[in-house]
Amino acid sequence: MHESGKTPVKVVANQAPQAHGGHLKRRPIPRQTEISEVRRYIVMTALALGGFAIGVTEFVSMGLLSAIASDFAISEDQAGLIITIYAMGVVVGAPLITAFTGKLPRRRLLLILMAFFVVGNALSTLNASYEVLLLARFIAGLPHGAYFSVAGLAAASMAPTGQRGRAIAYVGMGLSVGTVAGVPAAQALGDAFGWAIAYVLVTVLGVMTLLALWFLMPHMTEMKPTSPLTELGALKNSQVWLTLGIGSIGFGGMFAVYTYISWTMTSQAGMPSSLIWIVLMAYGVGMIVGNYVGGRLADWNVDRGILLALVCIVIALSCFYFSSNNAILGTINFGLIGFFGSTLIPSLQIRLMDVAGRAQTLAASLNQSALNIGNALGAAIGGVVIGAGFSYSTPALAGAGLAFLAILVWFPMVKLRK
Incomplete structure (x- = not known):
């Protein structure tokens, strides 16, 4: 099945895995038009979880600057570049990624974006050097804007008529909740066990999102491919x-x-x-x-x-x-x-x-x-x-x-x- 608009072979959304040649067949992935209302909300919750993780990694760095500066023996101003470099990743990555990935199926693109997010935050936990941390924060920022863009459009595409705004707001809620609940939790962990642990938490959240999207996200057949x-x-x-x-x-x-x-x-x-x-x-x-x-x-x-x-x-x-x-x-x-x-x-x-x-x-x-x-x-x-x-x-x-x-x-x- 592909999201390019070609007629796919019909699958049963809730079909159980079957044995085939001694192996277990993978559960078929439904199209977005085949999922139930409950499944739609579960998928949007998974998308919101990604927003939650992004909200935590974006804002928790501000509270960790003193500890990072101390660990790497750099000034607060130098540590502040960590915030700037992440924002640069967002500003650069959002238009470039979305402009040149129009032909990619939206489900696959979301998985790739979250994988980049996981890699960037995993690199942030290494505590190897200041330069490595800067590179890691830039990588972590690259998928930020593109993820919210594609996730919001996917939620709107799945939504019933007249509910696009609510669907986008539901997915965007993850970022807001992340600033209220996730950031203080990550900050507390960073203060207690070292700043790198805060990024460990974010990496775990990213992996959870990646797995949830892998198993739950339908094929977005109503979202047609585009060219650069x-x-x-x-x-x-x-x-x-x-x-x-x-x-x-x-x-x-x-x-x-x-x-x-x-x-x-x-x-x-x-x-x-x-x-x-x-x-x-x-x-x-x-x-x-x-x-x-x-x-x-x-x-x-x-x-x-x-x-x-x-x-x-x-x-x-x-x-x-x-x-x-x-x-x-x-x-x-x-x-x-x-x-x-x-x-x-x-x-x-x-x-x-x-x-x-x-x-x-x-x-x-x-x-x-x-x-x-x-x-x-x-x-x-x-x-x-x-x-x-x-x-x-x-x-x-x-x-x-x-x-x-x-x-x-x-x-x-x-x-x-x-």
């Missing part, structure tokens, strides 16, 4: 670029605050540093709930869902400028920032699928690159604001300004499409 030229055709589409612009600008506002939240809450709100985990937990919970609500908004109305999320981000960031002087109000407000930021993502993903034609995979992966550019943009602008002598609360206003710029992009984007 077809995928690269997305780059000629102004609607794709405008949507990506909204993602990188609007999402960047949150990271103008997130990057400096520890200093903000300790210096401005007087919160003990030992309680910062509560603030980060509030943000993570906000992301989980916002991801769910964002899926519903996308299924309701994609363009209006984007506008509503952006307006709410502007309000939440503006309010944080004032609430960040109080520990309780600031924590609640920070959770709302995570909530509204996450509501934006499913609508952006669905919109890119709708406007990109047959180049959906590249367009969806570029969304991951755009969000990572937004992370870097927000952090850089927040740093400039603080470096200019303003308070740690002020980056919130800069972030609100970025989200407002994204609103200004929204109006011509919608008008030009019509």
